[in-house]
Amino acid sequence: MNAPAFLASVQPAGRPLPAAFLQALQQRFGSRMSTAQAIREHHGRDESPYPPMLPDAVVFAASTEDVAAVVSLCAQHRVPLIPYGVGTSIEGHLLAVQGGVSIDLSGMNKVLAVNAEDLTVTVQAGVTRKQLNEELKSTGFFFPIDPGADATLGGMAATRASGTNAVRYGTMRENVLGLTVVTAEGKVIRTASRARKSSAGYDLTRIFVGSEGTLGVITEVTLRVYPQPEAISAAACSFPSVEAAVNTTIATIQLGIPIARCELLDALTVKAVNAHSKLGLPEQPMLLFEFHGSASGVKEQAEAVQQIARDHGAQDFQWASTPEERTRLWTARHNAYFACLQLKPGSRSFTTDVCVPISRLAECIVETERDTAASFLPAPILGHVGDGNFHVAILANPDDPREAQEAERLNQRVVTRALKMDGTCTGEHGVGLHKMDFLIEEHGDDAVDLMARIKRAFDPLNIMNPGKIVRV
Amino acid sequence: MNAPAFLASVQPAGRPLPAAFLQALQQRFGSRMSTAQAIREHHGRDESPYPPMLPDAVVFAASTEDVAAVVSLCAQHRVPLIPYGVGTSIEGHLLAVQGGVSIDLSGMNKVLAVNAEDLTVTVQAGVTRKQLNEELKSTGFFFPIDPGADATLGGMAATRASGTNAVRYGTMRENVLGLTVVTAEGKVIRTASRARKSSAGYDLTRIFVGSEGTLGVITEVTLRVYPQPEAISAAACSFPSVEAAVNTTIATIQLGIPIARCELLDALTVKAVNAHSKLGLPEQPMLLFEFHGSASGVKEQAEAVQQIARDHGAQDFQWASTPEERTRLWTARHNAYFACLQLKPGSRSFTTDVCVPISRLAECIVETERDTAASFLPAPILGHVGDGNFHVAILANPDDPREAQEAERLNQRVVTRALKMDGTCTGEHGVGLHKMDFLIEEHGDDAVDLMARIKRAFDPLNIMNPGKIVRV
Numbered sequence: 053m054n055a056p057a058f059l060a061s062v063q064p065a066g067r068p069l070p071a072a073f074l075q076a077l078q079q080r081f082g083s084r085m086s087t088a089q090a091i092r093e094h095h096g097r098d099e100s101p102y103p104p105m106l107p108d109a110v111v112f113a114a115s116t117e118d119v120a121a122v123v124s125l126c127a128q129h130r131v132p133l134i135p136y137g138v139g140t141s142i143e144g145h146l147l148a149v150q151g152g153v154s155i156d157l158s159g160m161n162k163v164l165a166v167n168a169e170d171l172t173v174t175v176q177a178g179v180t181r182k183q184l185n186e187e188l189k190s191t192g193f194f195f196p197i198d199p200g201a202d203a204t205l206g207g208m209a210a211t212r213a214s215g216t217n218a219v220r221y222g223t224m225r226e227n228v229l230g231l232t233v234v235t236a237e238g239k240v241i242r243t244a245s246r247a248r249k250s251s252a253g254y255d256l257t258r259i260f261v262g263s264e265g266t267l268g269v270i271t272e273v274t275l276r277v278y279p280q281p282e283a284i285s286a287a288a289c290s291f292p293s294v295e296a297a298v299n300t301t302i303a304t305i306q307l308g309i310p311i312a313r314c315e316l317l318d319a320l321t322v323k324a325v326n327a328h329s330k331l332g333l334p335e336q337p338m339l340l341f342e343f344h345g346s347a348s349g350v351k352e353q354a355e356a357v358q359q360i361a362r363d364h365g366a367q368d369f370q371w372a373s374t375p376e377e378r379t380r381l382w383t384a385r386h387n388a389y390f391a392c393l394q395l396k397p398g399s400r401s402f403t404t405d406v407c408v409p410i411s412r413l414a415e416c417i418v419e420t421e422r423d424t425a426a427s428f429l430p431a432p433i434l435g436h437v438g439d440g441n442f443h444v445a446i447l448a449n450p451d452d453p454r455e456a457q458e459a460e461r462l463n464q465r466v467v468t469r470a471l472k473m474d475g476t477c478t479g480e481h482g483v484g485l486h487k488m489d490f491l492i493e494e495h496g497d498d499a500v501d502l503m504a505r506i507k508r509a510f511d512p513l514n515i516m517n518p519g520k521i522v523r524v
Numbered sequence: 525m526n527a528p529a530f531l532a533s534v535q536p537a538g539r540p541l542p543a544a545f546l547q548a549l550q551q552r553f554g555s556r557m558s559t560a561q562a563i564r565e566h567h568g569r570d571e572s573p574y575p576p577m578l579p580d581a582v583v584f585a586a587s588t589e590d591v592a593a594v595v596s597l598c599a600q601h602r603v604p605l606i607p608y609g610v611g612t613s614i615e616g617h618l619l620a621v622q623g624g625v626s627i628d629l630s631g632m633n634k635v636l637a638v639n640a641e642d643l644t645v646t647v648q649a650g651v652t653r654k655q656l657n658e659e660l661k662s663t664g665f666f667f668p669i670d671p672g673a674d675a676t677l678g679g680m681a682a683t684r685a686s687g688t689n690a691v692r693y694g695t696m697r698e699n700v701l702g703l704t705v706v707t708a709e710g711k712v713i714r715t716a717s718r719a720r721k722s723s724a725g726y727d728l729t730r731i732f733v734g735s736e737g738t739l740g741v742i743t744e745v746t747l748r749v750y751p752q753p754e755a756i757s758a759a760a761c762s763f764p765s766v767e768a769a770v771n772t773t774i775a776t777i778q779l780g781i782p783i784a785r786c787e788l789l790d791a792l793t794v795k796a797v798n799a800h801s802k803l804g805l806p807e808q809p810m811l812l813f814e815f816h817g818s819a820s821g822v823k824e825q826a827e828a829v830q831q832i833a834r835d836h837g838a839q840d841f842q843w844a845s846t847p848e849e850r851t852r853l854w855t856a857r858h859n860a861y862f863a864c865l866q867l868k869p870g871s872r873s874f875t876t877d878v879c880v881p882i883s884r885l886a887e888c889i890v891e892t893e894r895d896t897a898a899s900f901l902p903a904p905i906l907g908h909v910g911d912g913n914f915h916v917a918i919l920a921n922p923d924d925p926r927e928a929q930e931a932e933r934l935n936q937r938v939v940t941r942a943l944k945m946d947g948t949c950t951g952e953h954g955v956g957l958h959k960m961d962f963l964i965e966e967h968g969d970d971a972v973d974l975m976a977r978i979k980r981a982f983d984p985l986n987i988m989n990p991g992k993i994v995r996v
Contacts, residue, residue: 169774169883170912192778212723223721225730226698241971247879248911249695250948251684251734253955253963253993254975258697258730262723279780302641306664308751310782349821407719411641439720440642476722483725491725499713503726505981510974521725 067151069108073129077109077153080121084112095136095154098146099201100486101400101450101459105147107134107154114159116232116240116271122155123269124238126515134517135265137178137204141211142403143484145264149519155269157206163187164272172229172246174274177206184275193277196221196312199480200386206270211482212262216385219305219438220312220344221278223480228261232272236511246274259506264482265517267510281344285354286313286378287369289341289361290334294318294421296364297337298414301437303360305410309353313342314438318421320395321388321432321445328391329384334367339437340385341369342378385434392432392445399447402459406470407441407479416473417442420466429458441479467493483521491521539623541580545601549581549625552593556584567608567626570618571673572958573872573922573931577619579606579626586631588704588712588743594627595741596710598987606989607737609650609676613683614875615956617736621991627741629678635659636744644701644718646746649678656747665749668693668784671952672858678742683954684734688857691777691910692784692816693750695952700733704744708983718746731978736954737989739982753816757826758785758850759841761813761833762806766790766893768836769809770886773909775832777882781825785814786910790893792867793860793904793917800863801856806839811909812857813841814850857906864904864917871919874931878942879913879951888945889914892938901930913951939965955993963993 077085086092087109096106113119126133132152139146148154160176163184167173168191175184182202184195199208199215207213209231214223221227230244233256243256260268291297294316301314317325317338326333341357343350358369372381384391393399408416417433424431424444435442446462448455467477467490477490492500504522507514514524549557558564559581568578585591598605604624611618620626632648635656639645640663647656654674656667671680671687679685681703686695693699702716705728715728732740763769766788773786789797789810798805813829815822830841844853856863865873880888889905896903896916907914918934920927939949939962949962964972976994979986986996 167881167883169778170881171777172881212721212727214721218721222698225721225727226694235970235974239970241968241974243971245943245948245966246881246946247913247948247951248882249684249686249690249697249879249913249951251877251950251952251954252948252959252966253734253972254739254978255684255697255727255730255734256967256971256974258727259978262725262727267726279778281780305643306641306751308753346824348824352818352820405723407721409639409642409644409718410720411639441719441721471717474718476717476719476724478723479719479721480723482723487724494717494724495728496713498707498711499715499728500725502707502713502728502982506726506731506978509977509981 069131070129073125073131074109076125077111081111084114086110095146095156096148098139098144099142100144101402102144102147102485105149107148108151110154110156112156112159116234119155119234119269119271120238120240122153123234123236126153127236127238127513130513130515132515132518135206135210135269137207138180138202140201140203141207141482141484143482143486145211145482145484145520147485149485157271158204160271166191168193170246171277172274173277174272175205177271177273178204180204181208188277192280194280195275195277197224197227200389205273205275209261209270209273210264212480214436214480216313216315216436218436219314220310224261225258227276228257228273229276230257230274231260231270233260233268233270235268236513236516262482264484264520266507266521267516283347283350284342284344284378285350286340286342286372286381287354288333288338288381289369290336290338290367292336292365294337294417295414296366297339298417298437300339300361300364300366302410304357305438307356309356310345311341311353311357311438312344313340315340315385316435316437316442317388318433320430321392321434324391324395324432325384325388328387328394331384340381388434389445393447395430395432396447398449400450401445402448402463404444404446404463404466405441405478405481406466406475407439408470408473408475410440412473412475413437413440416469419469420444423462423465427458427462429455429462431462439479440475485520488521488523541603542601545597545603546581548597549583553583556586558582567618567628568620570611570616571614572616573874574616574619574957577621579620580623582626582628584628584631588706591627591706591741591743592710592712594625595706595708598625599708599710599985602985602987604987604990607678607682607741609679610652610674612673612675613679613954613956615954615958617683617954617956617992619957621957629743630676632743638663640665642718643749644746645749646744647677649743649745650676652676653680660749664752666752667747667749669696669699672861677745677747681733681742681745682736684952686908686952688785688787688908690908691786692782696733697730699748700729700745701748702729702746703732703742705732705740705742707740708985708988734954736956736992738979738993739988755819755822756814756816756850757822758812758814758844758853759826760805760810760853761841762808762810762839764808764837766809766889767886768838769811770909772811772833772836772838774882776829777910779828781828782817783813783825783829783910784816785812787812787857788907788909788914789860790905792902793864793906796863796867796904797856797860800859800866803856812853860906861917864919867902867904868919870921872922873917874920874935876916876918876935876938877913877950877953878938878947879911880942880945880947882912884945884947885909885912888941891941892916895934895937899930899934901927901934903934911951912947957992960993960995
């Protein structure tokens with residue numbers, strides 16, 4: 053398999069683990085550690101199209117103390133480590149570019165506390181978002197952040213994830229109240245109390261949110277939860293153009309209408325969804341809306357948005373009012389990724405993730421569509437349009453150098469365009485391996501130098517998911 | 525004047541400014557720099573009851589380049605510097621404990637951009653919140669964060685301020701999109717693009733928000749703004765007890781009712797407000813509410829909250845529906861601080877600022893009232909009860925050692941109690957000088973050690989507002 057150009061410099065060094073280290077690990081963890089090829093392979097890849105790079109060993113942690121023990125051993129023997137949840141990241145975050153130990157946190161899957169009066173929950177890092185919502189069902193609360201994949205909450209915190217609900221509820225940045233973290237020295241800290249707000253010193257919580265395992269290992273997460281809305285309704289609406297859909301969104305937000313979801317699918321994505329989910333949606337740009345609130349509030353919101361959409365030349369709303377219809381609609385949206393892959397059987401998606409000020413979004417998407425139309429690769433677009441964030445799923449065979457290069461070329465163009473529009477190279481997926489150069493392009497050398505100083509200050513031995521985010 | 529015990533170790537060293545430094549400063553800034561006693565005195569104090577400590581010189585900056593020039597000179601000559609807005613902080617943030625230069629940013633008061641479609645504005649650090657809202661009036665947008673004082677937006681970012689609207693709109697943490705910062709080396713960086721969300725590397729924005737001038741000088745701030753609500757209404761409501769008022773708030777939030785403001789005044793504060801603003805409010809615990817939304821949405825919210833309040837034994841709402849009545853009500857609330865000072869003429873307020881999970885708030889306030897009732901100092905309580913944040917305005921003469929000690933003793937008890945309840949020592953005022961030991965008590969040595977590493981990494985010469993937040 054041909055590795056993309058940016059991976060050329062990060063081939064695993066292949067230094068074997070020190071025998072004393074392996075022995076200590078075995079003694080502490082017994083059957084909860086493994087060097088089996090199959091297990092290492094499972095932990096040396098993510099959902100990206102990049103070739104796997106295997107860790108030398110995998111430890112299945114059951115507690116914060118377990119994690120602290122692994123990290124202490126790694127520090128003692130200068131062995132790299134990578135925290136692992138369920139492997140849904142897509143920028144090469146989990147690739148063991150220097151070998152070392154993968155710490156699998158998926159067994160740390162207990163909901164530790166539900167504080168209903170405070171609207172907070174505390175979970176172990178391996179709890180997934182669907183599991184949390186299942187456990188919250190009877191309490192009247194829910195956790196809104198929904199990146200599509202059933203990721204772990206530790207992983208979502210580590211990549212600063214968001215998704216379809218962020219336009220109303222914010223991202224992990226806004227919804228993590230505090231973390232338990234194992235530092236690079238194997239110490240256990242809590243980054244914050246359970247107070248809703250605090251001005252007590254540097255914001256350690258926000259430093260670890262989005263740090264992708266490079267500064268410490270997140271083992272517990274305290275989150276804000278929300279009352280389940282009294283009423284929910286959802287609708288699909290077709291537009292004559294991407295501009296019309298984006299302008300509808302802008303007008304909606306400017307009026308302060310608190311839409312809970314507002315998702316854009318371009319015509320190609322609708323076509324893919326129709327084929328995959330056996331739907332008969334008009335193959336035009338489409339917005340999917342969801343409204344949360346009181347019964348009358350939801351009605352009022354929906355009427356207002358429908359009027360705005362009409363003013364922008366949209367067709368009538370197709371309502372999904374029952375839970376079953378809603379589930380069908382959002383399942384189709386969530387499966388859009390898999391639907392798109394079917395447009396080119398055998399392909400993987402090289403997925404872009406730019407986010408721009410919403411005033412530039414239509415322009416950014418239209419120019420991008422011009423690029424992709426001229427390419428030989430199919431590249432459907434779908435986006436969290438209320439946030440200015442969209443994904444191009446560039447479909448290519450990673451084993452075909454011509455296709456992989458073309459995918460990377462398109463990706464670069466999208467990022468460069470977004471940065472010119474005062475946007476970011478990644479709205480929600482993170483930097484990982486793939487976006488380290490884009491990060492410098494976006495922030496400039498001096499700002500990235502501050503990031504590197506944080507990395508060196510927190511992880512002087514450079515053992516925490518080394519080779520990701522910033523070079524040190 | 526007797527300095528409180530915690531100030532004993534931070535008496536100014538009094539090293540005079542190097543002559544070459546002064547000369548270079550004079551050459552660059554001419555009449556925009558001063559060493560006059562009156563100007564130094566104005567810049568060596570804040571709203572705290574602590575004795576002033578004067579900077580050796582004051583520079584009036586007009587641009588980011590000015591700030592970069594001062595910082596570069598300070599770095600070259602190892603001279604401490606302190607950013608200064610309008611001096612409304614209250615934890616000793618501005619005291620020049622090691623002398624040096626105060627950089628007055630109040631002249632940097634231009635609104636640089638209003639991006640209506642994106643709901644963002646970019647301002648120079650010296651723009652105050654009232655000025656911004658005045659300039660936004662005709663645009664249909666407003667900036668909600670309201671700490672009472674007409675602080676600068678740079679200062680509000682630097683202390684992670686919040687205030688009465690945070691229960692709905694969040695704090696500066698959530699509402700700063702990006703910053704322009706002059707680093708300790710005099711370099712100019714932007715911490716983020718104008719995208720609403722980003723996963724691009726460590727969250728530099730959130731590191732500088734709340735850093736109190738100790739990591740860099742904030743010179744420009746990009747903020748989220750919000751559509752002016754279609755309808756606003758406000759009401760006051762008296763309760764038989766603090767518990768009843770807090771439980772009403774908890775029930776309101778649990779139902780997902782999006783109250784915009786929810787402020788608690790205890791009986792003593794109501795008494796002070798009555799005397800000061802010539803009102804006839806019942807002298808019992810009271811909540812002040814504000815509702816934002818559509819006309820029908822506001823009506824629905826208000827009816828729901830009124831029912832909850834009734835269920836908790838409250839009296840009827842006293843409505844303030846016209847803008848004039850609303851202004852009267854919130855002016856009374858904002859003047860509560862001055863009203864309280866009149867309870868003990870000649871006193872200053874030693875103001876606590878704890879924030880606890882709301883489930884513990886009633887208990888925390890009731891126990892605190894027991895303390896203050898047993899004290900010889902008057903200590904009215906008012907709070908941003910929807911966030912779990914409240915202030916005790918302990919009224920004492922700072923020149924009377926017995927009173928100052930008693931004020932500090934009460935303060936300590938409030939903080940210790942809040943920390944036991946998984947709260948924070950400061951919800952919105954910051955650490956400054958006063959809370960450096962509380963910070964350690966709250967976070968523990970290992971977490972504060974990480975903060976100290978950030979300080980050393982960003983400011984290796986320790987010239988940026990030295991002696992605040994963390995000891996290095």
